[in-house]
Amino acid sequence: MSARGTQGTAAVVGGRGFIGGACVEALREAGWDVVVVTHNARLAARHDGYRWGDMLDPTTLGPAVEGADVVVQSANFPDYPFEKPRRRHSFLEYDGLGTERLVRAARAAGVRRYVYIAGVGVTENPVKPYFQAIRRGELAVADSGMEHVTVRPAFVYGPRDNGINRIIRACRYLPVLPLPGNGAQNHQPVYVDDVGRLVARAAEPGAPEGTFEIGGPERMTMSAMLTTALELVGRKRPVVNVPDGVARPGARLLAGLPGSLLTPNALDFMLEDFVADLEPLQKHYETRLTPFLDGLRDYLHR
Template identity: 35%
Template structure:
């Protein structure tokens, strides 16, 4: 890490109060950058300020649907990072509005402000021809970023895990109340889970200018695991013995049609569509060094990180399962 590589320079981070955002803000602050966190609700971003020194991190109001607020948020910045994304639509927060139109607004505002350094967070699986709206709009966001700022760096992570994640936490919470966990499509989909702090380090390096301009980096962890592997690992860590039930895609889609419109639905049709494609780093990215290894970042494993936050799902406390293993 470069402790003060960005000393005094200003970075605007859109979506900096979210799961990945708080780690990106911290990584940038540690490098000496001043960080302007552009969010819809600055009053809910107070948790970020202790991540830096006094006055180093400043939340400001911005909404990607309103271009004036985006223009104001990037004024005077040396670099811009766009982390805004959603897993399922809600009200006016649609995939198109957030991940396509919103990304284009950020990119065009960055160009208009004369800023040449833009980092756009996308996702492995972004594809303009995908049957998934999520994947198509992620691809549209990438295209918009590179069209407006040709030197923009695209960062595509696989499933991101960490204390606030919506993957392992979600299924561990589900296991608290259900003796059965569904394995959509038989649980064969492959993932390359990547620790959120490693993703943040890659993004901070892009802001530092240590990445190739105009390149797409695919960010995955050290292990390729199936959906079933992930569920077994989660159950092992929490001590929850659950039946892992294979569910064909057709059955899952039928269930999603009945419940997918409900707030907090287990899975939507679009998320099921995503599960039909493996979510791992491509051979091309590996060969060309557009990965964590290519950035000299040693990714952390699930085994090293999951125990630090999934302990809250154990039945008898943080140390009970480990104590039983030694008896």
Template identity: 30%
Template sequence: MAADTGLNVVTGAYSFTGRYIARRLLADGFKVKTLTGHPVTESPFSNDIPAAPFNFDDPAALAASLEGAEVLYNTYWIRLEYGEMTFAQAVANTRSLVRAAREVSVRHIVHLSAANASPDSPHPYFQAKAQAEQAVLESGIPCAILRPTILFGREAPFFNNLAWMLRKLPFFALPGDGSYPLQPVYVDDIAELAVRAGHRRQSVELVAGGPETFSFEQMVRLVARRIGSRSRLVHMPPTRILRLGGLVGGLVEDVPVTRREIDVLVSGLLATDAPAAGHTLFTVWLEQNADTLGICYQSELARHYR
């Protein structure tokens, strides 16, 4: 594929989903730049991708950092509300990013949202995701909205830290009966869909789940078996799990789980009835990566709040 004459900007290319998108764009010969909250962090791409800070509070600087961009791949979001960072602020930052893109005439946006995002959701995370989508859709810029279920990959904190707990703790707590569904989708499958939509300038809205669906208990047992864990699975109410999470969080200096995340998990919103958009099997990936999954804990606070 011939290199594009313009620029592809990826938010968060030093992080998780953005890293896979950027890697695919570079492999296809495209020029790539990233906007990041960690511009001084050592780049996983050597000098191949220049970086600029988000500058959400400086509209002129934010617009200048997007100058010349043909396609904006937006993966910016927050996992949890912490300190002054709230979901409402994440939505406001997304609106600032979209306004800057419109100001410099970005031609296309590929926006990463979440399956089951809805303005009517009882869960603030999904409400805010829907509001961020709306900001993109109302921008007047042609766009693709991708809505993955829950991402897995080597850098995915959810699966990595779950495996870490199964390696380190004598028991693993399952909220409720553990029967609620989980439909993991591989991060590079999402990156492939995103880059394809950007290349073709497709205007599309796509719910993107993986080809396998498990109950949460089935998934935990599968991970435990593959990594050789001796941790005992115990069913507990959310209040007790939060207390235990607070103890673990004190050890790792992180917030392993929140009440809102438990509520989302048990509600079944990490799965979808839509046809699978990803093709990589979690079971196969897990078998290939079991030796390294969960060896080190991945701290959300260390990655994004310190």
């Protein structure tokens, strides 16, 4: 462990990821000494400020968060949201059981505050398996006895996201933009740096506890969101609807193949509406939300 920052020590589990990386940067800017917890044991052994911690292996999690004042959980399974249950790469193993493992380790290590990055769309009694897993994790955090904050982002975008950026790359070669459900899903895209800054605020001693959803200032359909991004980089494409009768059998077929391919659960997840209730956030946290075009211009033009 390096020398403690002015705020103390924060362990960011999943700190090498898209959202986790933004949290690491925001916490450091706020004066925290940050430990990046990664499932890559070799990388952790080679770099100061890194520790090995595998959400699937509870024996690694205690040493990973030892000495931390705050734990931030931002760990997703590889190729999220495309589950591979045979490899234990699933919402249940990470957001559900994995959160329970990490909460136990953090509590045993004397961690003061726990910040869990979940997602909008979770209800008290969810029906769909991915929301059930996330809700299970939320309850583990709320019942932990630690100070706790759950952050529920809507669709998060930024320089390292695998959503908008993947589609922009694909449209170098595609004459049209194929979207299941005709892209009519409602979204409230939030810039990743806004999520990072909220997490840094939520980590502070005495910061409001509870569950806070965060989305951007605009609501738009998936089609409008992607069309806006493609127009900005000069790759405007017509949207073509992929009917459910085609998309769902295709997802079942692709689920059995290796690689980052579509699965039925991932398809369902993609068809969800992801909009945030900002009232609790605006009541308890002073947060500037970046307009969608401003966020895109911040990195796409670079």
